[in-house]
Amino acid sequence: MQLLRVCSGGSFDYDKDLIESLSKSVIDVNAFIGSLNSPGKRYYIRVNVLKISPGELYDRLRGYGLKVFFDEVLEEALWFPVEGPYNVKDVGRYVFVDKRTAESVFVGANVYAPGVVKAKGIRRGDIVNVVGPKGIIVAEGEAVVNGEEMEKMKKGLAIRVYKSCYRLPKLRELDEYAYGYFYEQSFPAILTTHVLDPKPGDIVIDMCAAPGGKTSHIVEYTSGKARVLAFDHSKSKIKRLQETLARLGHDGLVEVFKADSRYLDIDFPWIKADKVLLDPPCTSLGVRPKIYDEKKYIDVVNNARYQRQFIKVAYKILKPGGILVYSTCTVTLEENEENIAYAEKIGFKVIEVERIVGSNGKGKHYFNDMVLRFYPHIHDVTGYFIAKLIKI
Ligand code: SAH
Numbered sequence: 001m002q003l004l005r006v007c008s009g010g011s012f013d014y015d016k017d018l019i020e021s022l023s024k025s026v027i028d029v030n031a032f033i034g035s036l037n038s039p040g041k042r043y044y045i046r047v048n049v050l051k052i053s054p055g056e057l058y059d060r061l062r063g064y065g066l067k068v069f070f071d072e073v074l075e076e077a078l079w080f081p082v083e084g085p086y087n088v089k090d091v092g093r094y095v096f097v098d099k100r101t102a103e104s105v106f107v108g109a110n111v112y113a114p115g116v117v118k119a120k121g122i123r124r125g126d127i128v129n130v131v132g133p134k135g136i137i138v139a140e141g142e143a144v145v146n147g148e149e150m151e152k153m154k155k156g157l158a159i160r161v162y163k164s165c166y167r168l169p170k171l172r173e174l175d176e177y178a179y180g181y182f183y184e185q186s187f188p189a190i191l192t193t194h195v196l197d198p199k200p201g202d203i204v205i206d207m208c209a210a211p212g213g214k215t216s217h218i219v220e221y222t223s224g225k226a227r228v229l230a231f232d233h234s235k236s237k238i239k240r241l242q243e244t245l246a247r248l249g250h251d252g253l254v255e256v257f258k259a260d261s262r263y264l265d266i267d268f269p270w271i272k273a274d275k276v277l278l279d280p281p282c283t284s285l286g287v288r289p290k291i292y293d294e295k296k297y298i299d300v301v302n303n304a305r306y307q308r309q310f311i312k313v314a315y316k317i318l319k320p321g322g323i324l325v326y327s328t329c330t331v332t333l334e335e336n337e338e339n340i341a342y343a344e345k346i347g348f349k350v351i352e353v354e355r356i357v358g359s360n361g362k363g364k365h366y367f368n369d370m371v372l373r374f375y376p377h378i379h380d381v382t383g384y385f386i387a388k389l390i391k392i
Contacts, residue, residue, distance in 0.1 A: 004135045006088050007106075007165035008037055010292030011134075017297030022285075025333045026375065032331070035377035039107050039289040042079040042380070043168050045182040046190050046213075048248050049076050049220050052181045060176060066169050076220070077190050078182075082107060084166035088140055093128045095119040095143070095150065095159060102132025102291055105139045108167040110160055113145075113153035122147030130159060136291045139164035166289070180248040185213045188374045188384035189327075192279070193217040195353055195372070195386050196325040200225030202274040205317060207261040207310055210237030212244035214277055215254055219245075224253040229271070233260045262309040265316035275323045276314045280307045282328040282335050286383015288376055304334040311343050318391045324348060327386045331375065336385040340371065348389035 012033050014022070019029060026032045047054045054076055061068045061078070071077035084107075097105065101115025111130055122128060122143050130139040141161035143150070150158040171177055171184065193214055198204045200222050209215045209230035218228050232238050238258045245251045259267055283299050307328075314324045326343070328335055340350060350370045374384040 004090060004094075004129075004131060004137050006090065006137045007085060008136075010037065010132075010136050010290070012036060012290075012292065013294040015296045018295055018300060021297055021300055021332050021334065025331055025336070028377065031377040032375065032383075036288045036290050036293065038085070039082045039166050040376065040380045040382070041082055042187070043082050043107070044071070044077055044079045044185060044187050044190065045171065046185045046217060046220075047076045047078060047182055048180055048216075050224065051179065051249060054078060057176065057181050064174075071187070074187070074190055074194070077187065079187075080168055080171075082166050082168055084164075086163065086165060086167065088129070088137055088163055088165060090137060091127050091129050091140055093122065093126055094131045094137075095122055095128050095147070096131050099133050099291065102130065102136065102138050103289055105130045105161055106132075106165050106289055106291060108139075108161060108164045108170065109172070110170060111141065111158045113150055113156050113158045116150040116158050119143075119147035119150040119158070122150070128159060130161065132291050134292050138291065178247070183213060183216060183244070183248065185217070186329075186382040186384070188372075188381055188386065189213055189329075190217065191372075192277070192325060192327045192386055193221050195388050196275055196277055196323065198222050198226050198275050202226045203272065204228050204275045204277070205264075205271065205273045206230045206277045206279075207264070207314065208232060208278065208280050209256075210234065210241040212241040214279055215241065216244055216248050216250050218277070219248075219250045219253045224250070228254045229257065230254050231257050231259050231261045231264065233258065262313055264313050268317075271317045272319050273317050273322055274319060275325070276318055277325050277327075278310050278314050279327045280310050282307070282330040283332065285330045285332065286374070286376060287329050288382065300332050300334050303330075304332075304339060307335060307339050308342050311339060311348075312346060315343075315346055315348060315391060320391055322391045323351075324389045324391070325386065326389065327384065329382055329384055331373075331383045331385070336373075336387070337371065340387045340389070343389055347392060349392050351388045351390050353386060353388050
């Protein structure tokens with residue numbers, strides 16, 4: 001039996017070259033890595049303004065006794081304070097879950113059956129610890145079904161969590177969630193659509209759309225009056241995108257395609273876009289909380305190379321004068337500023353992003369000061385990058 005650790009102690013295993021790469025874009029690498037193990041102090045949701053006003057949702061949430069606040073900058077954003085850290089006891093009975101599940105249970109979510117890896121010998125009603133990979137205990141809760149069922153069930157509640165390392169309201173269990181009144185999204189991710197600034201009548205392409213956070217925001221931002229085309233190459237991700245759109249009530253307002261966006265210019269030669277959002281897969285180094293992480297510099301190199309393939313196609317599918325917004329949830333130069341340098345080489349020009357919050361990247365550590373950068377250890381949000389470019 002492996003040694004169990006409570007709430008923290010997961011290691012961040014980054015190879016020497018990755019640390020060196022990080023030191024070019026993150027001034028204090030230790031503080032950065034140290035911040036990844038805890039959640040930010042604020043947990044954001046975006047109000048679906050096509051269904052409800054921010055004020056009305058605020059009142060309903062306050063009506064449940066929840067602590068919720070308006071964001072100072074973004075009108076459609078509300079946030080909840082993340083409470084903790086709390087102490088979780090080792091109760092001697094364990095249900096093992098996958099990393100993604102462990103990271104949401106870490107901040108207070110319940111365990112649903114698909115996230116369960118092993119629940120041998122657990123009986124309904126047992127008090128158990130939820131344990132993530134590497135033996136990290138993230139919560140205590142009550143099993144609501146027997147262990148064998150948890151392992152087999154395709155969906156449904158497995159463990160009701162009542163003590164976790166950090167705590168947030170169980171938002172997905174609210175009627176307001178089912179009604180599609182909000183979408184959980186980080187502050188910089190919400191900001192990205194503001195940077196894109198799509199207008200009614202625009203043809204907007206979301207090249208890497210699933211699970212649909214930004215696609216759905218584009219619909220809301222334009223009151224459903226832009227022509228939005230959303231692409232993703234993965235069948236299961238397309239399903240999640242469609243579920244998001246259906247829950248929010250946007251299903252008729254987006255054209256969804258399963259396609260490899262590296263070839264959109266060839267497979268969809270009729271596309272002439274006003275705006276393109278490119279939010280490609282990345283090393284996700286800015287995402288937190290993480291109970292542990294393992295990455296190598298080669299992951300950065302491979303991601304950066306992959307991302308450039310999309311940038312090239314974004315250029316081809318845009319009208320002259322069209323806008324590309326490029327965003328990632330990572331902090332390396334290779335996947336961010338260096339890719340923007342590549343974009344400039346093929347004919348894009350960077351447009352300065354209005355600085356609402358975030359680091360303007362002045363100083364020798366940065367490629368230029370036209371882009372937006374967010375750091376978890378400085379701005380207390382997801383580590384993020386946003387750049388705006390025009391096709392000239
Ligand atoms: N923009 C989304 C998150 C995107 S994550 C949101 O705001 O919710 C990156 C997505 O890119 C993943 O869903 C992944 O399936 C998709 N992706 C990866 N490679 C792709 C490719 N070659 N073509 C299209 N989509 C791709």
